[in-house]
Amino acid sequence: MGNVLLVEDNPNAVKKIVQYINKISSESAVVSFAEAGAALQYAKDNEVSLFILDIQLEDYKGTSLAKQLRQLPEYKYTPIIFETALAGEELSAYRDVKCYSFLVKPFDEEEFAAAFRDAMGLSSQMNQRARTIQVEQKQFILEYTVSDIAYVESFGKRLAVHINHRISGVKEDMISGYTLAGMLTLLDDPEFVQCHKSYIVNKRHIEKIDKPGRQIFLKGFAEPIPVGNKYQSALWGSL
Incomplete structure (x- = not known):
C-alpha cells in the first residue's frame, strides 16, 4: 500500500x-x-x-x-x-x-x-499507470519510467538519457540508434519539449528559467540546459 x-x-x-x-x-x-x-x-x-x-x-x-x-x-x-x-x-x-x-x-x-x-x-x-518506455540496445533492453527522465542530450549518433529519481538519485545512460526526434516520438508526452538542437527537456523537472541568459535549470542538476533561438518562443510559451 x-x-x-x-x-x-x-x-x-x-x-x-x-x-x-x-x-x-x-x-x-x-x-x-x-x-x-x-x-x-x-x-x-x-x-x-x-x-x-x-x-x-x-x-x-x-x-x-x-x-x-x-x-x-x-x-x-x-x-x-x-x-x-x-x-x-x-x-x-x-x-x-x-x-x-x-x-x-x-x-x-x-x-x-x-x-x-x-x-x-x-x-x-x-x-x-506510471508509464514506461523501452529502449532496445543490441542484446538488451533498457526500461525507463517516463516521468523520471529529466532531459535527453544528443551527441551525434548517440543520446545521453539523464534520469532523476527521487530515491535512487541522478544517473546517465548512453544509448545509440535513436535521434532526438525519434526519442520525442517514443516518449509521446506533452511535458517533453525540444529546447535546443541537442536537448529535449521534461518540463516537470524545470526548477528555474533564465530568459535573458537563454537557459533553464533542472532539479538535481548543477549545469544549466541551453535554450536555442529557434526553440525559445515555443518553450517559454509552454511554461
Whole structure:
C-alpha cells in the first residue's frame, strides 16, 4: 500500500489515526511529523503514496505544505486528505490544492476509514499507470519510467538519457540508434519539449528559467540546459 505521511501536531490525534490505519491495512507504513518543514524534507527523500495533513500545524499551515508538495513533479496528483477543526478552510483546500478528501474534527473511525480506503485505492491506480518506455540496445533492453527522465542530450549518433529519481538519485545512460526526434516520438508526452538542437527537456523537472541568459535549470542538476533561438518562443510559451 506504500508510505502514508501523517502531518499532525496533536499526539493524541496521531495515536488515534495510526490505530485506524493499522486496522485497515497492516501493509501501510505510517510516518508522522508535527512540523510541515520536516515532513516536506521527508517527502523529497522518500516515496509517499498518501498524505494526511492537519491544516493548523506548529510551523505553518498544512495547506501551504500541500502547495509545496504539489510543486514537486512526483506529487502533482498524489492523494491528500486534510483534517482540521476549521470547516471553513474546506473550499480553499479543494480549490487551491486539489485535495482528495476532507475530515472535520472530531471525526470517527468510520469516516476516516472511508476516506482512507478511497484515497489509497486512487493512489494504487496511479502507481500502476506510471508509464514506461523501452529502449532496445543490441542484446538488451533498457526500461525507463517516463516521468523520471529529466532531459535527453544528443551527441551525434548517440543520446545521453539523464534520469532523476527521487530515491535512487541522478544517473546517465548512453544509448545509440535513436535521434532526438525519434526519442520525442517514443516518449509521446506533452511535458517533453525540444529546447535546443541537442536537448529535449521534461518540463516537470524545470526548477528555474533564465530568459535573458537563454537557459533553464533542472532539479538535481548543477549545469544549466541551453535554450536555442529557434526553440525559445515555443518553450517559454509552454511554461
